[in-house]
Amino acid sequence: MDDASNSSTPDNPPVRGWVTVALLLLAATLANAVLEPYVSITSQAMLYVLVIVIAAYRLDWVQSAVCAVGAVTSLNFFFVPPRWTFEVENREHLIALAVMLVVALVISHLASSVRRESVHAALSERRARQLQALATRLANVTTPAEVLDLGQQALDKAFAGPNMLFLTLDGTDLATTEWNSKIQDGLRCCMNESAVLGPGTGRWPGLNAWYLPLGEKKHMLGAACVQPALASDNDGREHAQALIALLAQAVRRVRLSAKVQAAQIEAQRQHLQGTFLAAVSHDLRTPLAAIVGAASSLQTQNEKLSPDERHRLLGSIVSEATYLSTLTENTLQLVRLNSSAQTLRRDWESVEEIVGAVLTRIRQRDPGRRIKSKVPPGLPLIKADPVLLAQLISNLLDNALTYSQGEIELSVGVREQSLDMAVKDRGPGIDEAEQELIFEPYRRGDQSGPRGAGLGLALCRAIAVAHGGSLIVRRRTGGGSNFMVTLPIDEQPPEQELP
């Protein structure tokens, strides 16, 4: 039996009660017959009173009253002289029997009302506890589905059922539920009227269940059907209403917080997109202007230009276009990495090789060989996307070439379970306050100033993070920056005998 159930003792049906009455009377009578030679009639009467008290304690009022009458009658019939008749010859006996009958009836009435009250008190306490427990558990839910789940459990615990709980979530249609049309009608009707229907409510008293709405008229959130429902069981109905009110509150809270979250994400996205577009267009405009300027100058003033000037203009067209190409590539790559639809194409890669390939390419921009690389032999292989890793190293070196003069140091080393890569320059360095900000894609709102290098670094960090690693920058003692990449070293491929 459910511990908060309101139904009276369905496992103690009347038949069993009557059988108990009969057994109790029979047992008392037999015991008295056995004890008769040794005890007086007063003790025999007391034995019957004991039976009456037991019956009053265990059985309902009618049964215990019948038991009381039966006990007095039995005493009279079997033991009060003249025996084997209902006659009473002695006046004293008559008075004793009458008093005993009255006492028996009073006892049984008192006992059964005490019992009813204690059952009622226990039920109320269980219900209060259930409400409290439900409120605590609902405080932690984050989705309407969880509310539905907890709500159904609570109703089933409190009422024998079958109970139905329906939430008008995400346009769920009542007609698609598997409940019969009578229940569907009841739920729909109580939502329309936003009032409790069923026995004892004055609305549709003929129903065999209570239909309770979740929420108010304008914000109807759902409805519940609770059984069994008795018109007299006001407490039960109130408990059902209290449960439903808790559920409605939880649904409202969950919905509200979901809305707030969605709004925050959307606002953030729009802000990001806005600054992104502003910065990209700023970074596109400058090189485009340079290209158009140089190209149109060659087109219209070709004859007037000296070979040196022509050469310079052509060089600027090529370098600006190359810059645009890199910018586009970085932007696309960053968008792809962030959209997370891109899966890395990872394979066993040698960092030595990738660094070598990047250096071969970047030396064209580094004729003075400012980049000094220190890559020890025998580095462990790492599981990485080679193209992205090359882009990371290339962006870091490119930045160092652009923003610093003097020597640039590229070093790779192994530390415990990670591979550390560092690009150190002797440029102006980065203030501590800026050391995190420079990795954010286009945080600059203003469109003035030098062309942005921010996107390249944002991509570098995104690549490191996508590989389970990190990228940070620190000031070097003696000036300049130290960009440090850390990549995890996976378990090495099996060192089997190579064929």
Add this chain to the structure above:
Amino acid sequence: MSLKVLVVEDDREIRALMQSSLSVEGMEVQTAVSLSEARALLQHKPPDVVVLDLGLPDGDGADLVRELRKQRATPVIVVSARHQEAQKIALLDAGADDYLTKPFSVGELLARIRVALRHRGTSLAAAVTCHELEDLRVDLAAHRVERDGVALHLTPTAFNLLARLVRSVGRVVTHRQLLTDVWGAEFVDHTHYLRLYMAQLRAKIERDPAEPRHLLTETGVGYRLADV
């Protein structure tokens, strides 16, 4: 007789640019804007070299390369954008000879065409068996590798790997091709063998293994033995 180049490219500007810069070099340039047009031209008037753009409107070009390989050894140079990495490798594995990544300079395009033509008809002409560039000298027939005139000792596998690159000198050889030809078709996924043996080779052959002069890495694609 001048060289015939077929340029398959759907962008008008790039097509025009390639046509003019190749014509200036004395080549006879045909152009096609789609794979179907390219197929017709290949049947009708076989070129000496094909420059094939990826991302054509009517297919990805791999079929075209396979069809072409059934009949001739005409060199195919694939032109791809950065994000078409996988497609590019598929075409190289299908038998294309080399690739160029957009944006590329005219100089790079001409260099690729020159290398591709040098290998033209390797099946007919004597295969490359000797390679010499600066400090490195490889003689496949004599099984001899020298740096600065000093013979190097290579393990058989390392030698086979180098030999495979020498036979395609100047051209990219994909990971898959190297693994298949040196170790066998069942080893195509064992990229780490390749990394370990290349590191070994570089350590022997290169002056500065961290910044190689000969054994060039084509990141994510394969390796190339430098020829210039």
